[in-house]
Amino acid sequence: MTRQGSTGNVIAALCNVFFPGLGQLIQGRPLAALIFAIVCVGGYALWWLVVPAIIAAVFQIWAIIDAATYQGENSLR
Template sequence: MSQQGSAGNVIAALCNIFIPGLGHLVQGRLLAAFFFFVTTAVGYALYFLIFPAIIAAIIHLISIISAARYKPDTSS
């Protein structure tokens, strides 16, 4: 995954649409994958409170965008 918009980033973004954090896991970003999965899962589980569901939907969208715009550090 050399640049934004590469095939790897598109695949990661598509993975995040179905399961939040899965695209980050595909990219090898374990902490981000765990964070996005847990926060959206908890938010969606508390959908009946409305506010957590809205926050979860926003975090889900941020997760998709984050995977699509990821640029690996190539300094080494």
């Protein structure tokens, strides 16, 4: 997963559609995965308050974009 748009990044982004943070976990970034998962699952669990659910939806979209555009630590931007 060394460049944006690679097959691994696409698979990671698709994983985030089903469970937020799973794509980051596949890419080997457990801290980012944990943060996305906690915020999204917690926000969706409080759906009746509306605002946490909106925040969770924004974080899930952010997780998808983050996984799709991840370039790795060793690649040059």
